[in-house]
Amino acid sequence: MARKVAVVLFNLGGPDSPAAIKPFLLNLFRDPAILRVPFFVRPLLARVIARARVAPATGNYRLLGGKSPLLALTQDQASALEKALPDHEARCFIAMRYWHPFSLEAARAVKAWGPDEIVLLPLYPHYSSTTTGSSLIAWREAASRVGLMVRTTAICCYPTDPAYIRATAALVAAAYDKARTELDPGVPLRVLFSAHGLPEIIVRRGDPYQSQIELTVAAVLAAWGRSVDHAICYQSRATPQKWIEPSTEVEVERAAHDGTAVLVVPIAFVSEHSETLVELDVEYRDLARAKGVPGYFRVPTQNADPGFVAALAGLVAGALASGPGLCNATGKRLCAACFGDCPFAPADMRAS
Template identity: 75%
Template sequence: MPAIDPARHKVAIVLFNLGGPDSPEAIAPFLLNLFRDPAILRVPPFIRPLLARRIARARLKPATDNYALLGGKSPLLDLTREQAAALEAALPEMQAKCFIAMRYWHPMTDEAVKAVKAWAPDHVLLLPLYPQFSTTTTGSSLLAWRQAAVKAGLVAPVTTLCCYPTDPGFIAATTALVRAAYDRARDTLPAKTPLRVLFSAHGLPETIVRRGDPYQWQIEQTVAAVLSAWGEPVDHAVCYQSRATPQKWIDPSTDAEIARAAKDGTAVLVVPIAFVSEHSETLVELDVEYRHLAERLGVPGYFRVPTQNADAAFIASLAGLVRRAMADGPTLCSASGGRLCGSAHGGCPFVPRRHDGRRGTVHA
């Protein structure tokens, strides 16, 4: 296939994200969409609809209360639109246009596919706003995209960027935000009060990780890269938040690490290491719920690093990823080009998989 010249050909950049309700009335269907996803609720198909409704009902009241603190809706779509506009502006040499494909609320994947088809691009680049790959996030979005593209008859060369957990540009941008917040927190605290950095990521059920999902490993790689770029020894821990189902989830949990910090008499700086946009899990779970927990337990200081949003350095890192991915042509690639994950991670997108998600024939 001839190489695509992004200076002369139209490139559709599709930004994948989770999505969030845009009104109080959208909260219930958003939750139902989330838990009906086979990548999220991994139970037999005949059980999933009933169990999804049960979990969605149980979570409706707390979710409604959380979104009420945010004005009744998620800010995620507006922030993703800002990122899209900034990314387009950061690629002046390309005929590039960004499209947003949210997984569980509008604009959903089929809407994005129709918009891309109407624009008639010469090339499509799939760019997740999840730096670390998981079968539950990027994997689910990629499958939804493929199915919607086939249904809509969208035909164009596609480059898929699966992940960028240790991309130097992404790491530099993230480290700058962490270092600046650490310095601000350190200036606020008494000199003798220790400060611990908690790298908090969305959790996963242990069973998903045991089956080969590379997410936890990629989170650890991101944290190691940030600490290396920072270049200073710092007390830190990796932890996980947002447990959503009754199964055992990977640990330690963020609330357990906050309790440990209280016992140790250390202040905490929380880094949302897997999120690149503010939403309910940062603005409510981290800023309200965990802050209250820290205060109740007597943690001597609670601070939080902002997400990247449209931070100039972060957008520049995305632009760099786009340029390198386009240079690879139609393919599946990571930020470094090839496969990042080890052989233990059968959930890596570089592993051929059947339509039912098991090893075998690659998804259509």
């Protein structure tokens, strides 16, 4: 008989109504992996930051019909992934970090289904203590709370997985070719790989996220096989701290100064949501227009792209073959020893 495999998809989550925006933000900033301040300060500071961000977030979600599209798109990915795993009786469950369905809801549903094995699959290709790390902690707490005792394998990251890279490179290549057809031949085109940012202090303390973004960009360029003008930049600053640089805003302004059009690749995102549909498609497009950038284009995220779904299926198959515990797409530790927040690092070396 085919094994019953529960695949738990981790993602950020998003408000499903205007009323959910404030509690979503509170959940986000109450997470100790996000707001790294003393525990007795965090609740107050989270309220202050959330209160300041409610109005702009409400405006952004108004452009999206009053809610995030992330859950529906993740459900599409889940449905497609189930069909891509015909050798198993596979069912996908969604565990969002900051809004429904939370890990506890997913753990209860998994337990009710009664799988033989569980694979934890983050829809964050790049490991960070603020995303996958936080989601793994939430899952372990939820599984313990409901008494879910099943053989489990957690995939920590897949920044250089060949199938993921091929799928991403194909999207970039298609968008680049389309942009070139719409541009005057004399106008140069620069590719901006835009990733979600992180406070600089988190990276300095051993988080491997930025390093993994750089690995992905190098792999995508190699798979594409085309030498192009490009840069890596970071968006979505959310706290007053210094964040990793350069910012996407600065790179758009530099493109204006250089007289080059830009093709923005949301390299850290695999689903459309407010940071792509509003921040990239509205805010940075408006900035590019205001600064005189001669052309602004954007690569779509993977969503349920068949190549990406096939990559996820391959990751699940590899996880099942590796056995319970922690694994990644390479089968070994990917991060350099200096990254103490890598989940493969010895516990006494971890920075957080």
